[in-house]
Amino acid sequence: MLNQVADLDRVFQALADPGRRLMLERLSEGPASVSELGRPLAMSLAAVVQHVQVLEGSGLVRSQKLGRTRTCSLNPAALRSAEHWISERRTLIERRLDRLGEYLAETAGSPDTGPADPAPPDSSTS
């Protein structure tokens, strides 16, 4: 399973570099060779290869050697595992903040009549 602790460490570590994210953006449009991945980046081929190795180590990228060319492709399962972890935490905290907002609105009275309209409900002084 990709959502094991060590795998998420590597996936998030791989995502933490802007050059590697650029490579993943390219691969989201389809497979590419290592040299194609390096083209928009101002770095040596050796540096590009190292980044590709980090991406492969994380499971985000798979590569296959056909003749003299190594072709890389994006693995959606690794993206899903990272997205799932974030989404679970985000949903929990948003739900909590929604409930807190509702509670505050209830205890403060109707949300339409806030501090801008401070007329008390029993203002009849006849």
Next chain:
Amino acid sequence: MLNQVADLDRVFQALADPGRRLMLERLSEGPASVSELGRPLAMSLAAVVQHVQVLEGSGLVRSQKLGRTRTCSLNPAALRSAEHWISERRTLIERRLDRLGEYLAETAGSPDTGPADPAPPDSSTS
């Protein structure tokens, strides 16, 4: 905006550590003090403080000092920016793979009759 390159670098870097992810899991249930965050982790308070600083630097966590206690809370906007980046790439590649699957199914004939049923369409030899 949180989806700037440097911010995503820091957000993914912050997410790459299992101890920091444990802190974020705790904070997704509601605010907590620094010492509460450190309780399940086998590390010194100084190390916990350092991790909290990384989380604050990434924008994932905000903290506020009330009296002697620093209370931390989770910032859903930073989670959303990371989730959004991943989700965009994942959607693109999944769509591409779906189209590729459809193309292969079309060129191979009906998906129900695959290589297991290789009868040619003009096999009438009468």
